[in-house]
Amino acid sequence: xxxxxxxxxxxxxLADAFIGGVTGVAGLALYGWWSRFLGLPERLVxxxxxxxxxxxxxxxxxxxxxxxxxxxxxxxxxxxxxWAAVSVGMLWHYGGGATVFGKMFLVLQIIVVGGLAWxxxxxxxxxADEV
Numbered sequence: 001x002x003x004x005x006x007x008x009x010x011x012x013x014l015a016d017a018f019i020g021g022v023t024g025v026a027g028l029a030l031y032g033w034w035s036r037f038l039g040l041p042e043r044l045v046x047x048x049x050x051x052x053x054x055x056x057x058x059x060x061x062x063x064x065x066x067x068x069x070x071x072x073x074x075x076x077x078x079x080x081x082x083w084a085a086v087s088v089g090m091l092w093h094y095g096g097g098a099t100v101f102g103k104m105f106l107v108l109q110i111i112v113v114g115g116l117a118w119x120x121x122x123x124x125x126x127x128a129d130e131v
Contacts, residue, residue, distance in 0.1 A: 009123040013060075014063050016056070016080075017059035018056070019052075019112060020053065020055040021052075023048070023052040024056055027048055027050075027052070027053075028053065040094055040097075048090075055076070058076055073123075074121075074124060077117050084113045087110045
């Protein structure tokens, strides 16, 4: 199913791509420093960077898609919800050893990724009847 051109959805997807891209690049480039600053294992920082980088690429591919197709947006929404849930698990598992900044980072990741999933999913549901 194709979605009508929805400028707000494109803006949300662009925000998803930007936030994920910045997190991914910063994490891959500075994972050792981030690991010490956040109090999280280097492998976890690398995993977060890689996953958020992949999300950014998927979101950007949707931004440039004309028209936006509903199915790939749904995949991104589901993936974002799963990553938000995984982030809750990371907070629970690694939160004890994390610095205050590490805990804040993981909480923000849960909020931002969950918020993006909600916003993107809302646009699909709201506009599915118009197609």
